[in-house]
Amino acid sequence: MEPIADYLRSLAPQMQAWRRDFHHYAESGWLEFRTASHVAEILHGLGYQLALGRDVVNAQARMGLPDEATLAREEARAREQGAVERWLPAFSGGFTGLVATLATGRPGPVIAFRVDMDALDLDERLDESHRPFREGFASCNPGMMHACGHDGHTTIGLALAHVLKKYEAQLNGTIKLIFQPAEEGTRGARAMVAAGVLDDVDYFTAVHIGTGVPAGTVVCGSDNFMATTKFDVRFTGVASHAGGKPEQGRNALLAAAQAAIGLHAISPHSEGASRVNVGLLQAGSGRNVVPASATMKVETRGETEAVNEYVFERAKAVIEGAAAMHGVELEMRMMGAATSSRPTPEWVQFIREQALQCAGVKEAVETVKGPAGSEDATLMMAQVQARGGKASYVVFGTELSAGHHNERFDFGEQVMTVAAMTLSRLALHFPWQRGV
Numbered sequence: 001m002e003p004i005a006d007y008l009r010s011l012a013p014q015m016q017a018w019r020r021d022f023h024h025y026a027e028s029g030w031l032e033f034r035t036a037s038h039v040a041e042i043l044h045g046l047g048y049q050l051a052l053g054r055d056v057v058n059a060q061a062r063m064g065l066p067d068e069a070t071l072a073r074e075e076a077r078a079r080e081q082g083a084v085e086r087w088l089p090a091f092s093g094g095f096t097g098l099v100a101t102l103a104t105g106r107p108g109p110v111i112a113f114r115v116d117m118d119a120l121d122l123d124e125r126l127d128e129s130h131r132p133f134r135e136g137f138a139s140c141n142p143g144m145m146h147a148c149g150h151d152g153h154t155t156i157g158l159a160l161a162h163v164l165k166k167y168e169a170q171l172n173g174t175i176k177l178i179f180q181p182a183e184e185g186t187r188g189a190r191a192m193v194a195a196g197v198l199d200d201v202d203y204f205t206a207v208h209i210g211t212g213v214p215a216g217t218v219v220c221g222s223d224n225f226m227a228t229t230k231f232d233v234r235f236t237g238v239a240s241h242a243g244g245k246p247e248q249g250r251n252a253l254l255a256a257a258q259a260a261i262g263l264h265a266i267s268p269h270s271e272g273a274s275r276v277n278v279g280l281l282q283a284g285s286g287r288n289v290v291p292a293s294a295t296m297k298v299e300t301r302g303e304t305e306a307v308n309e310y311v312f313e314r315a316k317a318v319i320e321g322a323a324a325m326h327g328v329e330l331e332m333r334m335m336g337a338a339t340s341s342r343p344t345p346e347w348v349q350f351i352r353e354q355a356l357q358c359a360g361v362k363e364a365v366e367t368v369k370g371p372a373g374s375e376d377a378t379l380m381m382a383q384v385q386a387r388g389g390k391a392s393y394v395v396f397g398t399e400l401s402a403g404h405h406n407e408r409f410d411f412g413e414q415v416m417t418v419a420a421m422t423l424s425r426l427a428l429h430f431p432w433q434r435g436v
Contacts, residue, residue, distance in 0.1 A: 004163060004424050005359055008417050011162060015155050015416050020137035022151035025081050026119035026144040029182030030065055030094035033078035035117050035154065037087040039179055040098055042158055046165045048100035048177070051197075053090035057097040057181070058194035064187040064230075064335040065094055077141070096181040097192055101174060102164055108173020109202035111427055112384075114377055115157035116183035119146045125407040132410055147409040149209045152416050154179065156207060159420035170428055176201065178380075186228055186336035189376035198383040203347060204391040205426060206377035209415050210404060213397030216362035218355040218422060221348030222393045223341060223367050226275070226301040227308035228374035230336035233259070233319055237328040239285070239292035249290025250327045253283035256294035259322035263298065266314045272303030274311045297335075301374060305339050341378035343367070347390035354425035360418040396422070 025034050036052075044050055066074075071094050079088065090098075096117070124130070124138050124145040132138040139145045146152075157177055164175055178197060182188030198204065213219055235256050240249030260278045268274055276298070283294030300315055302308025316332070323330040348366050355364035381391035398415035402408035 015159050019151050019155040023146045024137045026139040026146050028144050029118040031074040032096040032117045032181050033075045034083040036091050036096045037084040040087040041084040043100040051099045053095035056099045056195050056197050057095045058191045061191040061194035064185050098179045100177040103174045104171045106172040110174045110200050111203045112176040112201040114178040114206045115153040116150045116180045117154045119144045122147050148404045152209050156416050156419045160423050163424040186338040186376035189379045193379050193383050198380050201384050202389045204384040206393045209396045209398050210400050211395050213395050215397050215399050217397040218364045219368050219395040220351040221343035221367045222395050225341050225375050225378050227305045227340045228301045228338050229312045230299045232333045233296040234331045235294040235328045237292045240290040242288045242290050251290050252294040252328050253291035255322045255326040255328045259319045262318035269307045269310050272307040274307050275301035338374045338376040339378045341381050343392035344390035347392050355422045358421045
């Protein structure tokens, strides 16, 4: 058994402890104050060069940012729950990203790995049938739960950091470990791209666990991501007595309803699959009042960036038309975005070769076809590839207690060791590396 495997086996209890700590103190997007502070503390202790907060997160490019009161409240709670105080100023105000760099001082490429840190806005199931509750690490934060495995992703990033630091003498070039906030809702990557985090990267790999892939299987180049645009719409009309003076009102509810029907009638595109969904519509204040306000939460998706742009532009036209029809004001707020992706074939093949050398991997495939979702790591991939670099998105299969984004979600923790081993080999077994 090779030295990396021995080392990771010894690190497994610590990995489990990290994962369960992050799971217990789940924090949603842009609110990962405690999580980010502990990650920073661990990486600093290993000797990594850290770039934090505003240095890696562009303020203007953030999407779906909570309001100031929420940011302040959650930062205070993070402090109460054991956040590492010396790192909090860098993350304050929702700048909860960080990048750890290991510069060997020897010639070589810049290799980057991305993991995400945020939880979902979801209440975890709290009963004995759910292992995190039964074993005492279910989320203690109401309305926040790691139901997509990002607690595992963060842990994989920390384990990878330990391996690479231990075997630093065998490395050339530069390693960057990107810990991204606010992946859920495809909100965070855009701000890190805008901050220039990917501008010097030659090889990039993003990581996920689960997604329906069976334990023992590694998907080395997942490419079933759709481009997406997520936005909120607010219609503002004029309230009036619905019986006495209806003509004096401007009905925001009807404008929103008209828009919702129109959105779902947008024609498909001949060049690829598309989606549109109105996920929330709230309006009105009482049965005898002409509704003066309405809010919609909407997303579009497209198999390609061009198809998504077509759907989004048609969606804007539908919404603007509905507002004009009912004489109401309109405000649209962008909440998230991602592009489609195509992994770089030669990088995918190298990942596959390395994965097949790892204990616990029974099968490594180039890609699989499945339900089309969206992921904002695609924006990072696109930035690297636009500069001539190579990029991929790797999925490590594991058994799941329930589907992603479910209140009973949990995963087999041994997958974290498999992932850390595979990613370590990518850095340590390049042709120009000495290897271990």
